[in-house]
Amino acid sequence: MIDVIIAGGGPTGMMLAAELRLHGIRTVVLERDAEPTKVVRGLGLHARSLEILDQRGLLDRFVAEGTRHPLRGFFAGISKPTPDRIDTSQPYVLGLPQPIIDRLLEEHAAELGAEIRRGTELVGLDQDDDGVTAELADGTRLRSRYLVGCDGGRSTVRKLLGVGFPGEPSRTETLLGEMELDVPLEELTKVMTEVRKTQLRFGAVPLGDGLYRVGTPADGVAADPRIPPTFDEFTAQLVAVAGTDFGAHSPRWLSRFGDATRLADRYRSGRVFLAGDAAHVHPPTGGQGLGLGIQDSFNLGWKLAAAVQGWVPADLLDTYHAERHPVAAAVLDNTRAQMELMSLEPGAQAVRRLVAELMDFDEVSRYLTEKIIATTVRYDLGSEHDLVGRRLRDTELDRGRLYDLTHAGRGLLLDRTGELSIVGWTDRVDHVVDAAPELEVSGVLMRPDGHIAWVADDSEPLAGALTRWFGAPRD
Ligand SMILES: Cc1cc2nc3c(=O)[nH]c(=O)nc-3n(C[C@H](O)[C@H](O)[C@H](O)COP(=O)(O)OP(=O)(O)OC[C@H]3O[C@@H](n4cnc5c(N)ncnc54)[C@H](O)[C@@H]3O)c2cc1C
Known part of the structure; x- marks a missing residue:
């Protein structure tokens, strides 16, 4: 049986396929179009998506085909000088037409062994306790353990599931x-x-x-x-x-x-998930949609792999909706705000002038810019420690760059003391002892998506965090 069927071979589907293949999951991508589209929608990628590519060792091939534009303070087309202290190792916008982004992600997924079936449209699905049956336009039926709808804003999968897609319809x-x-x-x-x-x-x-x-x-x-x-x-x-x-x-x-703005009310229905535009649509203001989809896949990939490999903690799959739905809701809100600020009505123009003045304050400019480049996303993982739930930015360690240690998509315990232990989890988590001065805490447990699950000076014991995110210990 196929482990995961992905309906839709756009950037979200291809990123997910690659993430699953890192863990050896049998993955089939069904793509309706026989040939890649020539239509250029997205024009580039922001910092968090670039960091994600860097975390998997892919960034160089994207940079080689794109153009780096300096990161300025920007919101609703208002442009200001680069704010101070933007917290990223990739402080630029990478200009790259979407067909190239799509091609590079497809090549990466194929290199890792994803099976990509072009000219194949999903038209029906059915699920039971053991798996999902996908029906294709030619009448073929495929069986898999899980299925993910990455099939764009008019998602067939979302409609077949009967998942609500509330929001505003296109007005223009x-x-x-x-x-x-x-x-x-x-x-x-x-x-x-x-x-x-x-x-x-x-x-x-x-x-x-x-x-x-x-x-x-x-x-x-x-x-x-x-x-x-x-x-x-x-x-x-x-x-x-x-x-x-x-x-x-x-x-x-x-x-x-x-300019429709809509958000799926559930990202999961049993063994079927939604990701990318299938789960959320909004106007392209700020160029955030493609990145949002890549980030969904980065969140879901390792969790689905864990489910297939059998070490999944009980509620891990539900954390996908819990973590990603609020992120998309916030993006929808910032595009709504930007669209209002771009209205030519006198009232909106007055607010726009005010926002432009406020953006002369560095803090304001940074706050708004970081919303769009998605580097300040913090998942609510139940800890009050400020670092927990945030992504760990790339850091220079004594042995080299942190992100160079994350290409395999495993968990990572960064240990400045050499006194921590992951015995019982070494098949899922790497242990790196490094006294790098840049790290603010003595130990950090990083999930495969780069988000911090535990820090040494929080109250939770390490073994509890390892069990919560990586399942029961094995000998
Ligand atoms: C004008 C414009 C500019 C934009 N600029 C940017 C930008 O600069 N930066 C940015 O981040 N985002 C941008 N976006 C948004 C971005 O293009 C989308 O968010 C992104 O393409 C979503 O990726 P996806 O893989 O989720 O969906 P899609 O790219 O829509 O891919 C879905 C795939 O599923 C396939 N499919 C559909 N139904 C089925 C089915 N039943 N069976 C099998 N396959 C199916 C489709 O053929 C398609 O290939 C822009 C959008 C527009 C319109």
Whole structure:
């Protein structure tokens, strides 16, 4: 039997497949599209996602294909100088078109042995005490122990489970595409500056050789946003909004996206889970969606692997919803706030000016920026110690970098004293004795997702934390 079926081979599904394969879990990814999409939605990755790639030894191959942009204080398009003391080893935005991100994650999952079946659509599912049966569009049935819906905002898995997706529907829609424009850049800039006084969703970014990424407000909201606009519809909208189509021709791809904001009310239903856009959708303001999905997978992967390998503590699988649902709720809220601040209504503009002034205070700018780069996420693990539940940032140890020790996706006990013990858990946890001065505490237990499960000066004994997160000791 397959251990885990992943429905959807976007970035969330591929990241999850790779995380499961690190633990030898038999993983099959079902991807509806026969070929990877050319549509460029996401344009880059923020610090926490970069840290995650670094934790698995993947960062160099992403950086090699991307462009590092300095991290500025930013929120709702308000840009300020880089705030002081941003707590990350990756203080930049990595510009990288989503198709490249998707390809690199797919290559990584395939290298680790994930079975990827393209042109394969999940259309039905059924679960019982022992496993899940997935029904494919060609009538084939596959059986697995667990199934994860990583199948995007219109998730079939979510609908089949009957999981609620409350929130706000799309009120506006934007047409997006890449095409050549026959217009001098100065003229384009002049028209764009004028149009953007009343239409912030209008814009054209030069990509080189006369090619542009063009976005324009649509006329209403399409009944099915999966159906791309025709080129005639696109150019007609350019004329309606900007008074000219800028001599547009040779489109490479066209798409549409809305501003719906919704959050699944359950991330788990028995043996079936939801992750990425299948669990949450929001406007792309701030570029957080793809990273949020990667971070879901990073949280879920080792827990599902533990369940398959049989060492899972009783409630570990439920911690996925408990930890990740509030994180997505907070992201939805920050995109709601950003959208309000980007409204051209006089009241909203006044609040925007006020927020821009407040962001001149370094603390405010850092607070808002860190929301978007996701480095301050703290899971409520029941401890009052400030470090517990936070991710441990990369640290220079005497033996090298901390994140270089985390590529295998195991638990890690960092021990400055040499007096701690993980006997009974050595098959699941590594013990690193290192007196690095950078560490603030004498011992830290790090989960495979980099979040801190225990620190030496908290009241809980180490054996209790090891049992809670890694199951009963074995001889
Ligand atoms: C304009 C725009 C700009 C954005 N910019 C950014 C950005 O800069 N940074 C950022 O982090 N995020 C950004 N995002 C968000 C990001 O694109 C998404 O959040 C991300 O793609 C979600 O990944 P996913 O794997 O969860 O879902 P998807 O990428 O949607 O992948 C889902 C996959 O499932 C497949 N599938 C669907 N149904 C089935 C089925 N029944 N069976 C099998 N396969 C199925 C689909 O073919 C698809 O490949 C942007 C989004 C938009 C629209």
